[in-house]
Amino acid sequence: MKKRIAKFSVLPVLGASIFIYGFSTKKANDFSDAVLNEFLAVNEELVYDVPAAPEVPVMDHSLRAYPELGKSYVAFKEALGFKESGGDYKVINDFGYMGKYQFGRGTLKLIGIRDTNLFLNSPELQEAAFYANAARNKWILRRDIERFTNKVVNGINITESGILAAAHLAGPGNVKKFLRSNGTNSFNDGFGTSIKHYFKKFEGYDTSFVVPDRSAKVSNPSVL
Incomplete structure (x- = not known):
């Protein structure tokens, strides 16, 4: 419906800031009569459509949407991290294995990490450690991967x-x-967790993202 703006009064619009040509930005309910009159004098013949207020849908906050990871590398590492620790970056188990992926000190040293306190307090470092360890293992097992993949x-x-x-x-x-x-x-x-269980539970993910690397290490762990 078209109306001349001169016939409207200024109403508060949910406290939102609005811009009117060269005038200062103000909340709608802060406009003075002088500012309004000046605007109306300049824009006496301004005509525009007044849109109906949109209907706001009611959100059901009990519903949560999660990305579909499928069988990707991210899905692989997240599933493994959940199995190892429930995804807890700070946990240390009864045998001294640490973090989301439950690394031992010896394995951490192999991939260039010696500061276990830094390791426990850096999710970024733990994710980098997981990749480096997977890359190292993939290089060590490259012949077995080629020989046994898709066999029973x-x-x-x-x-x-x-x-x-x-x-x-x-x-x-x-x-x-x-x-x-x-x-x-x-x-x-x-x-008591069997190696057989891991072969079965984590089969069929796409781990081509991991590049075999004989000397894979986490570079500059102190700055991650």
């Missing part, structure tokens, strides 16, 4: 992501022993 070993479908997850749990040496013994040489960690 002792009833378990072997995939690259399953191999990398099992290596995270048990170390690459124990993964080699398991695969090359046709699954008879197994491994359980201190809590």
Whole structure:
């Protein structure tokens, strides 16, 4: 509906700031009569459409939307981190393994991290450590990945992501022993978690993002 602005009174608009040509920015309910009269004198013939107020939908805050990660590398590492620690960056278990991905001190030293306090207080450092360790394990196990991927070993479908997850749990040496013994040489960690369980639970993720690196380390961990 079109109306001349001269016929309108100025109403507060939810406290929002508005701009009127060369005049100063003010809240709608702060405009003086002098400012309003000056504006009306300059814009006497101004005509415009007055839109109806939009209907605001009621949000159900009990509903939460999460990104669909599928079988991506991010999905892989998040699933593994949840399994290891519930995704807690600061947790230390009964055996001294630390952080979201439950790293031991020896593994951290191999990838260039010696300050465990810094490690526990830096999510960025822990994520970098996970990638570096996966890249190192992928290089060590590159021949086994090529040889056993998409084969069945002792009833378990072997995939690259399953191999990398099992290596995270048990170390690459124990993964080699398991695969090359046709699954008879197994491994359980201190809590009784089996390497077989990790092969199964983490199979089929896309871990092509991880580039094999013999000497993978976290560079400049003190600044992450």
